[in-house]
Amino acid sequence: MMIRAVLFHFAILGIAFCKPAGDSSTVILRFGGDVLLAARYEEGVGANLTTAFDGFDLFRTDDLSIVNLECPVTTRGTRRVKPFTFRMKPAALSAITSAGIEVVNLANNHIYDYGSIGLFDTIHSLDSARIAHVGAGRNRAEARTPFLKVIKGRRIAVLGYYGPGESPVATNKSSGVAPRQSDVIAEDIRSLRDSRRADYIVIIFHWGTEKATVPDNEQRVLAHQVIDAGADAVIGHHPHVLQGIERYKHGVIVYSLGNLIFGGNSRHTYDTGLFEIRLVGESPKYEFIPVRVKNWNAQMLSGKDGDQLLYRMRKLSTIFPRSIFN
Numbered sequence: 001m002m003i004r005a006v007l008f009h010f011a012i013l014g015i016a017f018c019k020p021a022g023d024s025s026t027v028i029l030r031f032g033g034d035v036l037l038a039a040r041y042e043e044g045v046g047a048n049l050t051t052a053f054d055g056f057d058l059f060r061t062d063d064l065s066i067v068n069l070e071c072p073v074t075t076r077g078t079r080r081v082k083p084f085t086f087r088m089k090p091a092a093l094s095a096i097t098s099a100g101i102e103v104v105n106l107a108n109n110h111i112y113d114y115g116s117i118g119l120f121d122t123i124h125s126l127d128s129a130r131i132a133h134v135g136a137g138r139n140r141a142e143a144r145t146p147f148l149k150v151i152k153g154r155r156i157a158v159l160g161y162y163g164p165g166e167s168p169v170a171t172n173k174s175s176g177v178a179p180r181q182s183d184v185i186a187e188d189i190r191s192l193r194d195s196r197r198a199d200y201i202v203i204i205f206h207w208g209t210e211k212a213t214v215p216d217n218e219q220r221v222l223a224h225q226v227i228d229a230g231a232d233a234v235i236g237h238h239p240h241v242l243q244g245i246e247r248y249k250h251g252v253i254v255y256s257l258g259n260l261i262f263g264g265n266s267r268h269t270y271d272t273g274l275f276e277i278r279l280v281g282e283s284p285k286y287e288f289i290p291v292r293v294k295n296w297n298a299q300m301l302s303g304k305d306g307d308q309l310l311y312r313m314r315k316l317s318t319i320f321p322r323s324i325f326n
Contacts, residue, residue, distance in 0.1 A: 027151050027279040029202070030058060030289075032067040033237040033257030033272060034264075035104070037092040041263025044296050049092040052261040053099035056298040058274055058289065060100035063151050066158060067096075067260055068206060068237045069104035069111075069133075074121035077114030082166060085113040086264055093129045103147050107135025107162035107177045108206040108238070116175045135160025135204065136170070136177045143170040143178040144188055148197055154279055157198030159188055162206040180205060182222055186229040193230050200279060205236045208256060212239050214319060215255040220246075227251035232284070233277060240265065242272065244317035245288065245324050252277070252286055252324065261293060269294050271301060271309050286324040288313050 037052055045051045059065035071086035073093060079085050096104070104126065111119060119136060126133050137143035147158040161180040163169050170176035178184070185203065192198040203226050208219055215223075215236075223234045227248050234253040236243075243256035254275045259265065271292050278285040290301035290309040301309060317323035 025152060025280065027064075027154050027156070028062040029064045029066070029156070029277040029279070030062045031235045031254070031257060031275045031277075032059075032065075032101075032260040034070045034108075034240065034259045034262045035067045035096070036070040036086055036088065036110075036263045037095055037261060038071060038086055038088040039263040040266050040268070041261060041296050042089075042092075044263075044268050049089065050095040050098060051297055052095045053298055056099065056300070058291075058300070062100075062276070064103065064149065064156065065099070065101045066103040066105065066202075066204070066235070067101055068108060068204070069096075069106060069122075070108055070262065070264065071110045072112070072114050072118035072122045073125040074114055074118040076121060077117035080113055080115060082113070084110075084264065086110050087114055087118060090125045090129075093125060093131065096131060097129055101131070103132045103134065103158060105135045105160040105204045105206070106133050107143070107160035107167075107180075107204065109162065109166035111136050111177065112167040119175055134158055134178075135162065135206075136167070136175070138170075138175045140170040140172050140176075140178075143176060144184070146188070146192060146198070154200055155196075155198045156200050156202070157192050158202045158204065159185070160204040160206075161185060180207060180222075182225045182229075185226055185231075189226070189230045200233075201231045202233045202235060202277075203231045205234060206238045207236055208239045208243075210239050211241055213241055213243055213316060215243055219255060220253075223253045223255070224248055227253070235275065242313065242316065244319060245275070245286070245313065246317065246320040247322035247324060248320075252284070259293075260291075261296060261298060263296075268296050271305070273301075273309065273313070288324070 168176035
């Protein structure tokens, strides 16, 4: 892959830092699935919490990298009563920053595992680490606030949504996640379009049925509604497995990117992937990039194994009238 990158500005913090300079017109966005650098991950790597992306350059050689952060970052709070709860030590965030990941989605079913204190600590830790975040906040307005960045002349917006579910929906007076409701999402998209703050809009959903390799019908309906409302891409996760990738009208829908580095599972070695959107000219280009996690470390997957995973993704996508593979 050609190395392309750009000066990246954290709109929320007003702080900037550089990725390596590269192509002056093409914008590369890369997305990963669920990231949880705790639980079984922490047991496996011991004190070396930063091993997850050692030697993995894909997030360092793009213009914007986005993953789902599947837990609060805190050592405080009261554990909620539910089957599975997770939290990550603030020290583990250095693995995310050193990997080149600039934005995380917080709209998911584990961000409230340690209540509002856990969420507030997460926001503080992410801001301190210069990692932008979407999808959850101290109130409804903050949870629905988009990440905005102008990259090489293109105005990119990212929004995240979850629920109703295990994490509470934020209200005007209480913290929580942005609600995954078509009317709310359409309003947020319309606001971005009308104000001309964005010309490429990415919607992130934490949704679907765990372990299912095909999306629910309700997901497909919502995804189409969101593209119809003006979004350009929908990126999903939560099932912990890969699902197919649909082309719908002008947009693209990635129903599930599965796990990237996910310590909630006992498996430390498995195949997964990143999704790449390459904004060049008037027609975006799309690519699924095979990745292997080996002993909790992400690695590029090529050769025969990479081809087999691409074949599997192509097969998972045959349920759609159009996909990125046809």
